Amino acid sequence: MTGPHEKPLLDVNDLAVEFDTYGGTVKAVRGVSFSVEAGKTLAIVGESGCGKSVTVQALMGLVPMPPGRLTAGTAKLRGHDILRTTQIDGRDFRGSEIGMIFQDPMTSLNPTMTIGRQIAETLEVHLGWSRKQSFARAIELLELARIPEAEQRARQYPFEFSGGMLQRAMIAMAIACEPAILIADEPTTALDVTIQAQLLDLMADMQARNGTAIILITHDLGVVARMADKVAVMYAGQVVEMGSVDDIFYRSAHPYTVGLRAAMPSNDSSARHRLLPIEGSPPDLFAPPSGCAYAARCPHAMRICTEVEPPAFQTGPGHYGRCWLHHEGVAGAAETLRGMQPALRTEPGDAAGPNREEKA
Amino acid sequence: MTPLVVADQLSKFFPLSRGRKLHAVDGVTLTVHEREIVGLVGESGSGKSTFGKAVVGLHPKTSGQVRYRGETLPQRYSAADFQRHAKTMQMIFQDPYSSLNPRMTVGEIVGEGLKLHSGLSGADVRDSVAGWLRRVGLEPDHMSRYPHEFSGGQRQRIGIARALILEPEFVVCDEPISALDVSVQAQVVNLLEELQASMGLSLLFIAHDLSMVRYVSNRMAVMYLGGLVEIGPSTDVFFEPAHPYTRILIASNPEPDPDSERKRPSTTITGEVPSPIDIGAGCRFAGRCPQAMSVCRSETPALLPLKDHPDRQVACHLFA
Numbered sequence: 256m257t258g259p260h261e262k263p264l265l266d267v268n269d270l271a272v273e274f275d276t277y278g279g280t281v282k283a284v285r286g287v288s289f290s291v292e293a294g295k296t297l298a299i300v301g302e303s304g305c306g307k308s309v310t311v312q313a314l315m316g317l318v319p320m321p322p323g324r325l326t327a328g329t330a331k332l333r334g335h336d337i338l339r340t341t342q343i344d345g346r347d348f349r350g351s352e353i354g355m356i357f358q359d360p361m362t363s364l365n366p367t368m369t370i371g372r373q374i375a376e377t378l379e380v381h382l383g384w385s386r387k388q389s390f391a392r393a394i395e396l397l398e399l400a401r402i403p404e405a406e407q408r409a410r411q412y413p414f415e416f417s418g419g420m421l422q423r424a425m426i427a428m429a430i431a432c433e434p435a436i437l438i439a440d441e442p443t444t445a446l447d448v449t450i451q452a453q454l455l456d457l458m459a460d461m462q463a464r465n466g467t468a469i470i471l472i473t474h475d476l477g478v479v480a481r482m483a484d485k486v487a488v489m490y491a492g493q494v495v496e497m498g499s500v501d502d503i504f505y506r507s508a509h510p511y512t513v514g515l516r517a518a519m520p521s522n523d524s525s526a527r528h529r530l531l532p533i534e535g536s537p538p539d540l541f542a543p544p545s546g547c548a549y550a551a552r553c554p555h556a557m558r559i560c561t562e563v564e565p566p567a568f569q570t571g572p573g574h575y576g577r578c579w580l581h582h583e584g585v586a587g588a589a590e591t592l593r594g595m596q597p598a599l600r601t602e603p604g605d606a607a608g609p610n611r612e613e614k615a
Numbered sequence: 616m617t618p619l620v621v622a623d624q625l626s627k628f629f630p631l632s633r634g635r636k637l638h639a640v641d642g643v644t645l646t647v648h649e650r651e652i653v654g655l656v657g658e659s660g661s662g663k664s665t666f667g668k669a670v671v672g673l674h675p676k677t678s679g680q681v682r683y684r685g686e687t688l689p690q691r692y693s694a695a696d697f698q699r700h701a702k703t704m705q706m707i708f709q710d711p712y713s714s715l716n717p718r719m720t721v722g723e724i725v726g727e728g729l730k731l732h733s734g735l736s737g738a739d740v741r742d743s744v745a746g747w748l749r750r751v752g753l754e755p756d757h758m759s760r761y762p763h764e765f766s767g768g769q770r771q772r773i774g775i776a777r778a779l780i781l782e783p784e785f786v787v788c789d790e791p792i793s794a795l796d797v798s799v800q801a802q803v804v805n806l807l808e809e810l811q812a813s814m815g816l817s818l819l820f821i822a823h824d825l826s827m828v829r830y831v832s833n834r835m836a837v838m839y840l841g842g843l844v845e846i847g848p849s850t851d852v853f854f855e856p857a858h859p860y861t862r863i864l865i866a867s868n869p870e871p872d873p874d875s876e877r878k879r880p881s882t883t884i885t886g887e888v889p890s891p892i893d894i895g896a897g898c899r900f901a902g903r904c905p906q907a908m909s910v911c912r913s914e915t916p917a918l919l920p921l922k923d924h925p926d927r928q929v930a931c932h933l934f935a
Contacts (some may be wrong), residue, residue, distance in 0.1 A: 445644075449658065474797065476797070477826075480871050481869040481874045515797055518797050522829070
């Protein structure tokens with residue numbers, strides 16, 4: 256699902272990951288494709304179990320095999336396939352070319368090493384720097400990540416840091432080798448909103464300074480709206496919609512995306528639409544349905560939806576939706592999608608305007 | 616409106632080593648009226664859960680009182696007090712995984728309170744449980760299953776049925792949706808709203824999701840480091856926050872709207888929530904407040920009505 260004029264830094268194509276369990280084989284990721292451009296942020300958004308974390312873990316070689324298995328796909332970083340290797344030209348690309356931040360900083364850092372040493376280690380391993388040189392740089396990196404009194408803090412252990420500071424230290428570590436891509440897997444989920452705002456600002460600053468591409472995994476549509484240039488919406492192991500952040504929020508091309516937005520309260524002082532939950536639950540990935548995975552919960556499911564899996568239909572430049580509503584045989588897809596949620600906000604200056612439904 | 620539950624200067628300190636004290640809740644005064652939903656927001660460690668638990672008696676109070684329909688509740692609950700008040704005050708917990716006993720069936724979990732308090736026969740309890748499971752959107756034959764067989768959203772429904780089967784008047788909902796996915800959050804919030812309306816419940820809705828609290832509650836209360844900094848009608852507090860902390864909190868809350876996010880100025884405040892151990896005089900927010908004055912560091916501001924807005928109260932020297 257790449258637009259025609261972009262030159263991607265990372266190009267993931269048809270990635271599929273399965274896990275063998277006692278209950279059978281779970282098809283966690285089922286043909287995911289996306290691309291990432293330098294200096295841009297791609298948000299991968301979806302609910303628990305949709306395969307968003309497994310997707311990036313597969314890129315980083317972090318899927319335990321067995322029980323995990325890569326069954327298909329390629330991921331090209333500047334033309335090198337990185338899916339079944341951890342090396343490019345004899346060097347580990349993880350940490351040097353792609354940095355990663357995890358959700359829970361408390362369990363992702365080594366409790367027996369000082370923060371400074373952990374950051375310095377990255378530089379020693381990947382760039383071959385001396386211990387002293389690396390530690391000095393680690394202090395600079397902590398300063399960049401806005402850790403006060405970085406010199407003393409570098410000599411402290413993770414338990415002496417608060418959650419927000421640990422996450423900033425993890426960013427410092429992830430960007431130590433100036434990677435081209437930063438993967439952030441739910442980086443702010445464990446943090447309070449004021450601390451989240453500090454962290455998102457920091458990531459945006461780092462991106463502006465170094466031209467880093469960011470892959471942001473999150474379930475929070477507010478964070479997506481704030482950070483993303485491009486968004487991939489995942490459901491049941493597939494990307495069901497891909498487009499610019501405005502496409503996703505103002506011209507949703509998939510009923511699931513519309514459903515997610517309608518399930519959240521809108522901060523519009525003039526209206527109070529009733530929350531519209533998505534009834535039902537995601538399909539069993541031991542035996543994914545043969546048609547569209549969302550059909551069982553979709554208010555617009557047609558017969559074909561339960562029988563044949565929809566392809567990715569293009570609905571605009573760089574905007575794709577895996578939904579049969581976009582087939583040329585179906586009249587008025589846009590109207591149908593818009594009509595589903597009358598109270599949702601629309602793009603400023605949109606002539607159609609929302610007709611609001613007051614809560615009874 | 617008739618006040619139902621009144622917390623009056625309620626404090627809960629936890630003793631630490633060497634005589635130090637952790638001020639989890641420090642002199643909070645808050646009223647929940649009949650049929651009212653009061654949202655309580657704040658960051659982790661602000662004392663909102665401790666406050667909720669102290670109100671229903673799960674924590675003994677260090678000082679202050681809680682009154683229920685004018686009756687002062689005991690400082691420390693005895694078994695008999697729990698027995699008596701369980702029928703009127705209940706609680707729904709945050710984590711739908713650890714708050715249900717994995718060795719009990721759903722029928723036992725939901726029916727236990729009724730069995731203890733109502734004196735109904737086993738068959739009547741079962742009928743009532745079946746009715747409640749249906750009411751919260753589950754099936755009566757789920758009664759014989761165990762909690763692990765349910766998803767997070769379904770477990771939260773079990774927790775709601777357990778809390779409401781005694782038909783209480785007042786329920787503390789401690790982050791009831793934080794552990795759930797967005798699509799499921801809406802299911803649980805709608806269920807709570809329906810039950811609140813049909814049963815005439817009063818709720819203390821504790822959460823850190825500001826948009827959801829504005830959506831759910833009639834009034835919103837904001838806590839910081841054990842103290843109440845602002846309270847008022849939810850829409851007013853959300854759209855015209857008065858206290859500097861509330862302003863920063865609301866400005867930090869990202870909205871699912873790219874256009875308004877692009878226009879949003881950076882609102883980052885430096886620093887983190889200070890330690891709640893042995894808090895001295897002065898405003899708790901003074902150290903991070905962009906508008907702090909010298910009086911803020913020496914005198915603790917009282918929660919006072921806002922000028923021209925008698926229904927709003929703010930604890931800040933800027934408005935004194």
